[in-house]
Amino acid sequence: xxxxxxxxxxxxxxxxxxxxxxxxxxxxxxxxxxxxxxxxxxxxxxxxxxxxxxxxxxxxxxxxxxxxxxxxxxxxxxxxxxxxxxxxxxxxxxxxxxxxxxxxxxxxxxxxxxxxxxxxxxxxxxxxxxxxxxxxxxxxxxxxxxxxxxxxxxxxxxxxxxxxxxxxxxxxxxxxxxxxxxxxxxxxxxxxxxxxxxxxxxxxxxxxxxxxxxxxxxxxxxxxxxxxxxxxxxxxxxxxxxxxxxxxxxxxxxxxxxxxxxxxxxxxxxxxxxxxxxxxxxxxxxxxxxxxxxxxxxxxxxxxxxxxxxxxxxxxxxxxxxxxxxxxxxxxxxxxxxxxxxxxxxxxxxxxxxxxxxxxxxxxxxxxxxxxxxxxxxx
Amino acid sequence: xxxxxxxxxxxxxxxxxxxxxxxxxxxxxxxxxxxxxxxxxxxxxxxxxxxxxxxxxxxxxxxxxxxxxxxxxxxxxxxxxxxxxxxxxxxxxxxxxxxxxxxxxxxxxxxxxxxxxxxxxxxxxxxxxxxxxxxxxxxxxxxxxxxxxxxxxxxxxxxxxxxxxxxxxxxxxxxxxxxxxxxxxxxxxxxxxxxxxxxxxxxxxxxxxxxxxxxxxxxxxxxxxxxxxxxxxxxxxxxxxxxxxxxxxxxxxxxxxxxxxxxxxxxxxxxxxxxxxxxxxxxxxxxxxxxxxxxxxxxxxxxxxxxxxxxxxxxxxxxxxxxxxxxxxxxxxxxxxxxxxxxxxxxxxxxxxxxxxxxxxxxxxxxxxxxxxxxxxxx
Numbered sequence: 169x170x171x172x173x174x175x176x177x178x179x180x181x182x183x184x185x186x187x188x189x190x191x192x193x194x195x196x197x198x199x200x201x202x203x204x205x206x207x208x209x210x211x212x213x214x215x216x217x218x219x220x221x222x223x224x225x226x227x228x229x230x231x232x233x234x235x236x237x238x239x240x241x242x243x244x245x246x247x248x249x250x251x252x253x254x255x256x257x258x259x260x261x262x263x264x265x266x267x268x269x270x271x272x273x274x275x276x277x278x279x280x281x282x283x284x285x286x287x288x289x290x291x292x293x294x295x296x297x298x299x300x301x302x303x304x305x306x307x308x309x310x311x312x313x314x315x316x317x318x319x320x321x322x323x324x325x326x327x328x329x330x331x332x333x334x335x336x337x338x339x340x341x342x343x344x345x346x347x348x349x350x351x352x353x354x355x356x357x358x359x360x361x362x363x364x365x366x367x368x369x370x371x372x373x374x375x376x377x378x379x380x381x382x383x384x385x386x387x388x389x390x391x392x393x394x395x396x397x398x399x400x401x402x403x404x405x406x407x408x409x410x411x412x413x414x415x416x417x418x419x420x421x422x423x424x425x426x427x428x429x430x431x432x433x434x435x436x437x438x439x440x441x442x443x444x445x446x447x448x449x450x451x452x453x454x455x456x457x458x459x460x461x462x463x464x465x466x467x468x469x470x471x472x473x474x475x476x477x478x479x480x481x482x483x484x485x486x487x488x489x490x491x492x493x494x495x496x497x498x499x500x501x502x503x504x505x506x507x508x509x510x511x512x513x514x515x516x517x518x519x520x521x522x523x524x525x526x527x528x529x530x531x532x533x534x535x536x537x538x539x540x541x542x543x544x545x546x547x
Numbered sequence: 548x549x550x551x552x553x554x555x556x557x558x559x560x561x562x563x564x565x566x567x568x569x570x571x572x573x574x575x576x577x578x579x580x581x582x583x584x585x586x587x588x589x590x591x592x593x594x595x596x597x598x599x600x601x602x603x604x605x606x607x608x609x610x611x612x613x614x615x616x617x618x619x620x621x622x623x624x625x626x627x628x629x630x631x632x633x634x635x636x637x638x639x640x641x642x643x644x645x646x647x648x649x650x651x652x653x654x655x656x657x658x659x660x661x662x663x664x665x666x667x668x669x670x671x672x673x674x675x676x677x678x679x680x681x682x683x684x685x686x687x688x689x690x691x692x693x694x695x696x697x698x699x700x701x702x703x704x705x706x707x708x709x710x711x712x713x714x715x716x717x718x719x720x721x722x723x724x725x726x727x728x729x730x731x732x733x734x735x736x737x738x739x740x741x742x743x744x745x746x747x748x749x750x751x752x753x754x755x756x757x758x759x760x761x762x763x764x765x766x767x768x769x770x771x772x773x774x775x776x777x778x779x780x781x782x783x784x785x786x787x788x789x790x791x792x793x794x795x796x797x798x799x800x801x802x803x804x805x806x807x808x809x810x811x812x813x814x815x816x817x818x819x820x821x822x823x824x825x826x827x828x829x830x831x832x833x834x835x836x837x838x839x840x841x842x843x844x845x846x847x848x849x850x851x852x853x854x855x856x857x858x859x860x861x862x863x864x865x866x867x868x869x870x871x872x873x874x875x876x877x878x879x880x881x882x883x884x885x886x887x888x889x890x891x892x893x894x895x896x897x898x899x900x901x902x903x904x905x906x907x908x909x910x911x912x913x914x915x916x917x918x919x920x921x922x923x924x925x926x
Contacts, residue, residue, distance in 0.1 A: 197598055199594075205591050209587075209588050213584060216580075217578075218880070219570050221572070221575050253633070253797075253799070254799030257636070385632065385764050385799070387799070402665065421633070421763060421764055422804060
């Protein structure tokens with residue numbers, strides 16, 4: 169990144185509307201491409217011309233292709249996937265239809281996404297903490313030991329944490345859980361389009377708008393084929409002949425957004441998810457190297473396995489909310505991370521941190537602007 | 548309708564992309580205007596330029612105006628409303644936060660929207676049938692008697708039924724329920740932008756995409772101010788200082804669609820919701836008059852109080868699914884109504900009916916095409 173950005177990442181940027189700020193916030197919402205925006209706009213126009221449901225029927229091939237492409241990224245088949253409105257809605261759907269006992273014990277690592285844990289509780293289940301190593305990683309050995317002594321009814325983890333750099337070894341963990349006969353679900357909201365997302369999990373929940381840079385208002389639920397018959401899906405006369413996972417798909421939906429997500433998934437497959445993941449790992453390393461030298465800030469858990477997401481915490485008493493606002497005034501977009509994002513790791517009196525999440529097209533000039541802005545707040 | 552269509556309804560049509568078929572399906576999804584489509588497209592572009600969350604912050608005034616305008620249509624304040632993803636999601640949210648006892652008895656008329664009743668059951672409550680008159684109307688007297696003898700914990704009704712012509716006297720019913728101290732919720736999904744929707748209900752759920760002709764993927768939950776303090780809303784540090792209903796608003800959202808809905812609401816207010824309701828009542832009457840003369844079909848419950856939604860059932864053994872497909876081949880869009888839409892009124896062996904739901908801009912030529920197409924299937 170000391171030189172000008174290499175291909176194909178300049179092309180990645182050129183396929184998008186020009187950024188009006190230094191966008192280091194892909195973990196909130198990535199920047200969609202012109203092709204995605206056009207696909208959404210075209211479908212909205214079509215809805216107005218022929219009606220929303222006729223337009224959706226006409227788009228059935230595009231939607232099927234989208235499920236196939238997303239399945240390729242997730243190691244699932246098209247029939248294993250259903251579109252819903254968000255990753256949260258997706259988790260709610262799986263909680264509804266999976267045959268969990270009432271008051272199920274749901275094992276989560278301390279880094280678990282707070283709103284997921286809240287939803288598990290709201291649905292009458294009990295989150296229980298799983299052991300992790302010093303970096304917050306749920307290692308296969310630790311999971312093996314936990315499932316061997318006091319297994320929960322279910323394991324729920326995030327492939328990539330939302331509040332700092334942390335990638336869980338989800339594929340290995342899914343293998344361990346399978347050996348113990350404990351279902352394991354993975355929230356890949358921060359992982360899909362960021363790191364390898366073929367986890368072999370029993371169920372996955374995902375969102376469109378982050379690293380995939382698809383539209384907002386679209387989520388994805390996936391259930392591995394081995395579990396389709398276990399799902400408590402109401403047999404609705406509404407969709408005779410469709411499979412159990414297809415029945416989870418919502419009808420009152422932002423269909424245009426689903427089509428846009430399909431375009432984003434196809435774009436990722438064209439560039440290559442492995443190349444993107446490698447680039448984002450490189451981006452994260454460079455980012456942490458640069459941030460390590462900024463006075464008044466420390467990188468949170470710099471040695472944890474990570475992709476591009478990086479958090480910095482103040483060491484000189486600055487208010488992160490103010491720092492985030494100052495950075496934005498200086499044209500640099502980051503995220504304020506307050507404890508609700510990961511209450512298992514951040515205490516309620518934690519002043520918070522700043523999350524930085526650049527995409528593949530970040531330039532050294534972008535990072536210069538970040539470092540300059542942060543240093544100004546740290547004085 | 549025997550003459551050419553009067554102003555301002557031609558203008559209503561001209562503000563939209565030209566229909567590529569005879570669109571008689573507003574009860575599924577209305578046709579959005581160019582202004583709505585442009586507002587959505589502009590926001591999507593802005594999201595790509597500055598990030599989804601900065602774009603949403605910049606759009607806060609437009610979103611506030613949208614809540615205010617929708618509140619005017621519903622007889623609620625802007626602070627009483629929250630955007631969610633659909634009317635179903637809205638109902639789920641209210642079920643989550645309203646202080647209902649476990650296993651609450653929820654009174655519903657037989658015409659109740661099937662998926663709502665299913666959701667009530669899924670959340671552990673018990674739907675119980677409320678008495679109605681011969682047309683399916685829950686009259687104020689019948690409700691008064693029911694609440695006086697064996698009151699449920701809650702009344703849930705649809706302002707306008709989805710499967711046939713039926714408008715409930717929601718405003719009078721809300722007054723009766725209030726007198727008995729029983730909360731009454733109204734699903735206005737088929738009512739907002741169609742009939743008067745200021746019901747005085749304790750809670751309402753709504754959708755954007757039908758009579759309001761806003762985008763798909765946007766719903767609305769409303770809770771009257773008197774109940775805000777009763778809501779069991781988790782106090783999330785995420786949104787310090789926002790009111791209890793604002794906390795129900797989803798963050799992972801199709802924000803562009805919400806902005807589009809705001810434009811649609813403003814358009815309705817500009818034309819006048821009373822004028823639209825009067826026009827749709829006239830459209831419904833003319834439609835039922837025309838349909839009464841079609842051989843092989845009968846209008847379902849022709850004497851029930853109704854707006855523009857009308858259903859016809861076969862009297863000569865035709866398959867309504869086939870009839871719907873034949874009509875669509877002839878360029879006329881209607882909806883197939885199967886029993887899942889209103890299982891309290893339609894038995895599982897009901898072959899179904901065709902729903903016809905024109906908007907204000909329907910022409911006599913459109914109805915000619917419908918009658919011609921239906922007669923061809925009834926021979």
